[in-house]
Amino acid sequence: MDLKHEEYYVPAQSKFPLFASITLFMTVFGLGNWLNEIKSGSEGSGMTLFIFGLILFCFVLFQWFSTVVDENIRGMNSVQLKRSYVWGMGWFIFSEVMFFAAFFGALFYIRQIALPELSLEDTSNILWGGFQEQWPLMTTPDQALRGAAATVTGPGQNMSFPGWNLEELVKWLPLWNTTVLLASSVTVHIAHTALLNDNKKKFNWFLGITVVMGIFFLFLQAEEYIHAYHVGLQIDSGVYGTTFFLLTGFHGLHVTLGTFMLLVQWLRSVTKGHFTHKDCYGFEASSWYWHFVDVVWLGLFIFVYILG
Amino acid sequence: MLITCKRSLALLFATSLMLLPAIGFADGWQLNMTEGVTSISKEVYGLHMTVFYLCCVIGVFVFGAMFISMFLHRKSRGVTASNFHESITLELLWTIVPAVILIVIAIPSTTLLKKVYDTDEAEIDILVTGHQWKWQYEYLGEDVSFFSILSTPASQINNEEEKGEHYLLEVDKPLVIPVDTKVRFLVTAGDVIHSWWVPDLAVKRDAIPGYTNAAWTRVEVEGVYRGQCAELCGKDHGFMPIEVHVVSKAKYAEWIGAKKAEVVAIAEASKKVLELDELMATGEEVYNKNCAACHQADGKGLPPAFPAIAGSAIAMGELSGHLNRVINGGKGMPPFGEQLTPVEAAAVITFQRNSFGNNMGQLVQPIDVVTFKQGQ
Amino acid sequence: MAHGPAKGITRWFFTTNHKDIGTMYLWFSFAMFLLGGSFALVIRMELFQPGLQIVEPNFFNQMTTMHGLIMVFGAVMPAFVGLANWMIPMMIGAPDMALPRMNNWSFWILPFAFALLVSTFFMEGGAPNFGWTFYAPLSTTYAPDTVTFFIFGVHIMGASSIMGAINIVATILNLRAPGMTLMKMPLFVWTWLITAYLLIAVMPVLAGVVTMMLMDIHFGTSFFDAAGGGDPVLFQHVFWFFGHPEVYIMILPAFGIVSAIIPTFARKPLFGYSSMVYATASIAFLSFIVWAHHMFTVGMPLFGELVFMYATMLIAIPTGVKVFNWVTTMWQGAMTFETPMLFSIAFVILFTIGGFSGLMLAIAPVDFQYHDTYFVVAHFHYVLVPGAIFSITAAVYYWLPKWSGKMYDESLGQVHFWLAFIGLNVTFFPMHFSGLAGMPRRIPDYNPLWADWNMISSIGAFLFGAAQILFLYIVIRTIVSGKKATDRVWEGSHGLEWTVPSPAPYHTFTTPPPKEDMQSY
């Protein structure tokens, strides 16, 4: 068979990469200065630079993505190029998986290796006043050693599975979170099938519902954090607080990003009528991302909450 | 051709074998790992040499083949290239042979590692704590504990004086252990990670803050053995050596007795009232030994990491603040409460308050230090 | 599409052309090599004699750290990405990289990332001083405040690497010309495909570990603080989960380069092409399960030590397969010894020596004596300098005529080789001895016991440095006034890149090349 040769679209010169690099630099340089200013309690322009840089960076990215969308609509993208985008998104998500793997790995290590080692006879008796491992870690080694004088203290309360107690379970936010997020994965899938059947109306509805659910999830998560801080579970509450907030926090950031991506796709569809069953990469990529975020949550739910 | 090739290989092999012992045992310019003075260290050395020789043999074959090929199969000799480029037999061969070699290496390695890990039934337990930049030794159950600090004078380091034989490998108070006794070290750290390493004992264990790691030794020969910290731990990582004195059991008992007596003597001395010049003289000594690494001999420090003592608000302020900083440390400064005797602490505080342009004119007595500690 | 490069500086700022971007990567990498090399020279000057000579201990630590970081992340990795940019599209008959704009972004992040890193020299507290492995808590609680900028520098540099790697995967899997099946791809493409997977898998883990540091430093978390239930050793596990694959990231593309050069000058096809592919894949796989061989002394349980020891030893097998294949490729060839070939042969020999010392390090009970001594420094310079750096040098000599259309001066090339070869061995071979004799690494001053070896090392370092200046001169001279090169360039060359004119046109393969030109060699 002889493949018909389609020209691969190599874009002409572009200002985006350089500008994206400059603004990214401004963002991190600003953030670095800001953090150091907070730490040393000094005054400076870190925050200004950070915000300024971040806005510009987002602006460049917005322009960049608009251009890509525009090129596609003008029909400049061959099937092959579209496949490149698919590969790109796929491997990007894989890299995100590995990022979370580092944090899950840390959680696993702390629970299975670090805490047991801290409670070994010699270590515990000589260094940590007879510390005994527990999870969630409510009493840190520092507390075991120095009691009330400890500087690193455990949480006042943990967020783990309350047991098979219906009354408690209903009030247990993570369960609601899980329900909402799992349901949103279903709705985004329904939207996808609708799109494949060229039912744009149904597509718009279900995509819209998914976005709303994403926002609702974030709302619940915020509630959970507020509750946590009220009962004395903070990011510096020993290693339980550390892993709890870092894992759920990074997940929350990803949900925010995913929701935003889906929102953009929804706006594109509703206001500009983008997407057909043949051409819906933007939506599909966002939905993969959404499924990925969902799977991470499942991991979190199991390892942070249920087995907590 | 095959014959030439075999012959050159054999030749190469023979010459390298003749060279190897020379590499192993040359003196003067020390080339090789020490054999050490424990059964473990000797086995480690033996395994090291075994693996080394195996590598040499493989090397002779691989490099030999390359050199022969480079010599024989060069275009300038008018050869034409053959075209073979696959052989399952060869591929299998050079997968299996190295695998067998590796198994041969793995077996003794496993046995040896198991021995290294067998810390049971030790007769003496010593808690070794790494600090920036000194070692602390605590004989568990014996009430003996002291710090061990580099004793090479700064003048040698700064090239103002001839360097001694044990330059940078000498300390003020060495670790003392008896010969032919199984000693267990529990290694930990007070600040960052250090690593306690004495090559002659083949003991290297990382000192992890907040965790303990066990290692052991049984030294067979009396003598002085030296080592260094083997994990980057900041500015003076190169300046925290280890010195182990292995003595007869009788001498060891004597030494431990003396150490215990010292504790009593220190308590006695703490009750005395000292004169200003006494305090200043001792203080300067203590300062140069313990504090100058960070705050510098001229008291100017290395800001921003290490603040100056000259004009310092703490050294010129309330005595309690000064005592607190020295005894309990601060962010980035180790606590000295355990390391310095009350006399030394009082002396160095007096010294800091009356030197480098600081003029508090104030005497701090050992008893002040004792009271402060008790008040905590 | 058919147009040539834009005029002026904007050609480089705004380009989407894989050749332009490859060129920028390569020059950037060389600049970083000189910078990292000059730090190495400061180290060698200080270590020329015992005693503190020219730098403060703290500054010495900054030199060591920045030398390691810049060489690894600034010199070797970008050089390989640059070569990938130039060569992969040409080798597989593609018009360009799959995602050309992102390609340029990957590059342009780098200068900013390194500006951020190097700028810490001029800030209060100074540059990172905790080693290129930045073990916590030295790099967290006890670090200078500038560590924040180091962390962000690593973040954006990591983003650049991930994007670069994704681009390479997409290019190789999606843009091969019709007829270029996977098992016909040149090995350089294969090794890069596998390297790119490694990058995508481990760079996020590096990002994760520096993020944990950031949290410990600024937000009071306890990842690496035992007082709160964390563990400094956790840092090392996460770091080396990245770190060990990272060292193979720095050697797999080198394997690919050498596998291209040796057959060319032996005038004989590569021996065992498919076993080379499988060996590369096995090395990559194994690289994920050996990380703790850097941590034999941290006090892991016996079982853990044994598992990591065995897994590490296993890597010798696929690597051996590669070495034997190269040797057999040379066997009964008709060899000539142009500069690229010389560098490649030196690569095989010296890398193998580095591999042998690696195997010795893998023996856990003996590593207790080697760990954190100059023996380790000798090991990794043998795999990195004659490994990564020599392969890059060989690649530049090999492909420069194709890039520039001009031939380099062969006799100068030979001089460069011998200077570098001698300089390198004089520098790094004695480190085996000082290490075995007990000299710890990362120290600014040492007992006179090791003085002789150090003095020799220092002299060698300057010789090796001089060789690099000569290299710069040769490259510039070639570009400015070299003789015109032919399209084939080398008598024994095979592969698509040699079917296009020299210099390669700005856009190659806008239509797919004929299938006859594709066969594995």
Ligand code: HEA
């Ligand atoms: C390009 C980079 C590169 C490569 C390819 C390697 C390759 C190998 N490395 Fe190395 N290594 C580093 C870069 C690299 N390393 C760096 C940078 C460090 C230090 C990091 C730091 O702390 O700063 C390090 C440190 C390091 C350590 C830790 C030492 C310590 O700190 O105590 C160990 C321990 O096992 C090790 C082992 C190995 C092994 C077994 C291989 C193997 O892959 C080698 C395999 C090759 C061969 C064995 C030769 C060819 C084979 C044959 C001819 C077949 C027959 C051979 C036999 C059967 C023996 N390396």
Ligand code: HEA
């Ligand atoms: C690919 C990586 C790579 C490369 C190429 C090199 C190259 C060199 N390395 Fe490197 N090295 C590392 C990676 C590398 N190194 C790593 C990872 C570490 C560990 C760091 C750590 O412990 O944290 C290390 C550590 C290290 C040490 C140990 C430091 C210590 O423990 O304190 C030493 C000591 O001699 C050393 C020396 C050298 C030398 C002499 C070269 C030479 O090959 C360099 C030759 C190049 C030049 C000399 C450049 C030429 C430039 C000039 C002549 C000046 C002109 C200047 C301008 C125009 C600006 N290196």
Ligand code: CUA
């Ligand atoms: Cu302590 Cu290095």
Ligand SMILES: [Cu+2]
């Ligand atoms: Cu490794």
